[in-house]
Amino acid sequence: MNRTDSRYQSSHGTRWRAHALLLVAASVWGASVQSQTAPVPTMVVQVQSIGTVYELDGVIQPVKQSTISSQVAGRVVSLAVKPGDKVRAGQVLATIDDREAVAGVQRSQAQISQADAEMRNAKAQMERTQDLQRKGFVSQAALDTAQAQYKGAAAARDVASAAALQSSLAQGFTRVTAPYDGWVLQTQAEAGDLAVPGKPLLTVYAPLPLRAVVQVPASRITAVRSAVQTQVLVTPEQGNPTWVVPLTRSAMPSADPVSQTAEWRFELAPQDSGGLLPGQQVRVRFAQASAGAVAAKMLVPQTAVLRRGELTAVYSVVNGAFSLRAVRLGADMGAQGVEVLTGIQPGESIAVDAIRAGFAKAAPAGNSVK
Numbered sequence: 001m002n003r004t005d006s007r008y009q010s011s012h013g014t015r016w017r018a019h020a021l022l023l024v025a026a027s028v029w030g031a032s033v034q035s036q037t038a039p040v041p042t043m044v045v046q047v048q049s050i051g052t053v054y055e056l057d058g059v060i061q062p063v064k065q066s067t068i069s070s071q072v073a074g075r076v077v078s079l080a081v082k083p084g085d086k087v088r089a090g091q092v093l094a095t096i097d098d099r100e101a102v103a104g105v106q107r108s109q110a111q112i113s114q115a116d117a118e119m120r121n122a123k124a125q126m127e128r129t130q131d132l133q134r135k136g137f138v139s140q141a142a143l144d145t146a147q148a149q150y151k152g153a154a155a156a157r158d159v160a161s162a163a164a165l166q167s168s169l170a171q172g173f174t175r176v177t178a179p180y181d182g183w184v185l186q187t188q189a190e191a192g193d194l195a196v197p198g199k200p201l202l203t204v205y206a207p208l209p210l211r212a213v214v215q216v217p218a219s220r221i222t223a224v225r226s227a228v229q230t231q232v233l234v235t236p237e238q239g240n241p242t243w244v245v246p247l248t249r250s251a252m253p254s255a256d257p258v259s260q261t262a263e264w265r266f267e268l269a270p271q272d273s274g275g276l277l278p279g280q281q282v283r284v285r286f287a288q289a290s291a292g293a294v295a296a297k298m299l300v301p302q303t304a305v306l307r308r309g310e311l312t313a314v315y316s317v318v319n320g321a322f323s324l325r326a327v328r329l330g331a332d333m334g335a336q337g338v339e340v341l342t343g344i345q346p347g348e349s350i351a352v353d354a355i356r357a358g359f360a361k362a363a364p365a366g367n368s369v370k
Contacts, residue, residue, distance in 0.1 A: 039365030041352045042317055043304070045344055047296045052288045053331055054223060058214040058232070060280045062205035063267060064180065070096050070195035071173040081202070083186050087178040093202060096195050098174035105171055108164035115157040122146075122153035182206040185278065210273045212246065214284045215261040224264065225251070227286035232266055233332075234282060236275050243285065243332070244272040285331075297330070298346060299337035305329070306354040314340075315357035317349040317364045322357045325350075 074097040081093050129146035132138045185203040195201060212232045216224050231243040246266035255262040266284065268276070276282075305327070306313045312329050315322040327343030344350065349364070351357035 038356075040315075040322070040356045040362050042349045042364045043300075043352050045298060045300060045340070045346055045348050045350060047298050047346050048336075052223075053333065054220060054227075054286045054288075055331060056214050056216065056220075056284050056286075058212040058266075058282050058284045060210055060276050060278055060282060061213050061265075062207070062278050063209045063211050064182070064206040065185070065203065065278075066179055066205070067200045067203050068093065068176060068179070069198055069200050070094075070176055071197055072096060072101065072170050073194070073196045074098070074100065074174065076189055076191050076193045076195050076201070078191055079187060079189065079202070081184045081187070083184050085184045087182060087184060087204060089178055089180045091178045092175050093178055093184075093204075094176040094189070094195075096174040096176065098171055101167065101171035101174055104167040105164070108160065108167040111160040112157070112164055115153070115160040119150070119153035119157045122150040126150040176201060178204060180204075180206055205278060208270050208273060209267055210276055210278070211265050211267045212282050212284055214264045214266070215256075215259065216251075216264050218255060218260045218262065221251075221255075221262055223288060224286050227288055229287040230266060231285045231287075232268060232272075232282055233285070234268070234272055234276060242272075244268065297333075297339045298341075298344075299333060300340055300350065301337050301352060303353050303355075304350055305338060306358065313354075314344060315351040315354055316344060317351070320364065322351055322362060322364065324358075 077095045077097050079094050080091075081087060087093065126143075126146040126149070129138060129143050133140060133143045182204045183206075185205050187202040188200040189195065189202070230246060230249055232246055233241055233243055235241045247269050248267045250265050252263040252265075300314065304314050306315070306324070311326065313324050313326045316325045317323075325343050328341045330339030330341045332338050351362075351364070356362060
């Protein structure tokens, strides 16, 4: 084969591949256009009778949170952590001046040595008195006195040993440690501050489990207690806000006399707590299903709502075509849909899929969704 034939075959192959790519692109474009212009399912907006739903603001709290203070008095020598630090159980968080504790240990050791010497002397005196009493040189009363002195010396030795143990423990208390694995939430002291028993040094918490805490007004306590379903709106690390069902719910046995509210706690499952932080605000929803709590609401599917910044809208069917209508939304009812307060009327037809309805040439398919 000569060079001219080789160039011809190469050029012919290149043109063939280009034609193939154009055919593939055309088929993909045609499928895309067909999917965009396919009839979009619609539905008739209706008013539905559902249970009354109450929503209250809550705050995320760790179930396990500890305010740590020193068990001995002294100056804070060092604070080894800061808010946001991760800590391990037993890790030293702060150090208290231990000079007084060390002096106490040394004093206790000296007292033990003194008590040992006195006990040995009392024992020797008792043994001599016993020998003299057997020989008739001293009375029984003298022996009783010697025995009592020995018992007193032994008791003094026990007291000195207990004091030494207490001093040793006090020296250990100058090293403030983490009670469990977790994070430092805040610090309430700095190096040089005076630490006293009961005065907070820092606060730590375990990242899991978490709970949502809600202050329920007294007027809503009965409704919350009788709610057939409770949900918490959480925002995962990746994804959209989601309503989840808490593992447990509990109410504090008393109400705040000033605010007239009662505290309710809702523990969240670990898989629902990702991305949540202590102090973060959440929404808690209580649904009632009793006959006296039924309310009429106009609900539409979540997919029917177009959200663009502050705009919320639906595509209404007008004269066989879609028309964008701004709406004002109410409560999010989860799987039941979202409440529409204003913007459309019962009996109107809207697109079930707002994204598809927004494509050019999109046409209604009829009221295919009931």
